[in-house]
Amino acid sequence: MKIKTTKKSATTKVVAKKATKPAAEKPAATAKPVAKEVTFTVHADNGKNVYLAGEFNGWDPTAKKMTYKAKEGVYSASLKLKPGTYQYKFVVDGTWCADPENVNSVPNDQGTFNSIVVVK
Numbered sequence: 001m002k003i004k005t006t007k008k009s010a011t012t013k014v015v016a017k018k019a020t021k022p023a024a025e026k027p028a029a030t031a032k033p034v035a036k037e038v039t040f041t042v043h044a045d046n047g048k049n050v051y052l053a054g055e056f057n058g059w060d061p062t063a064k065k066m067t068y069k070a071k072e073g074v075y076s077a078s079l080k081l082k083p084g085t086y087q088y089k090f091v092v093d094g095t096w097c098a099d100p101e102n103v104n105s106v107p108n109d110q111g112t113f114n115s116i117v118v119v120k
Contacts, residue, residue, distance in 0.1 A: 035080040036119055042066070042075050042090045042099065050075040053096075054088025054114075061091040087114035 040052050050066040056079060057063040066075035075090075087106065090097045098105055099115035108114045 033082040033084075035082050037078050038081050038117060038119055039076060039078045040066070040088070040090075040099075040117075041069075041072075042092070042097075042101075043073060044075055044090075044092050046070065048075070048093050050093075051091040052077045052079075052088060053091055055086045056081055056088070061094075061096070066090075081117075081119045083119050085116060085118050087116055089114055 042050065044050050046068050050068075051062055052064040052066055053059050053061050064077050064079065066077040068074075069076050087108075088099070090099065096112070098113045102115045102117070104116040104118075105113040106116060
């Protein structure tokens, strides 16, 4: 409530204004997580069939074919992933392999390990 005072001679007059309801507050805009491009690479001989499988594609062993980069001597694939932690593996000529260059891994229900990538 705002109070306004005005002087008239020696007395003070107080005029009260009717309080108004504050405008309904809008909820803070919830920022949607922004997907970031993540590139996966694995060293394998040229001519192999190499795929990327993980939580991000339902563990489909042929969902994401990796491309051979002759200059670097690696297979590579990029995905847009939202922030979070994802488990993944490479499938090289039908054989599932953890990422040999990634020390972050967790045991899986197959008695092997899945590699982990953290997207921030």
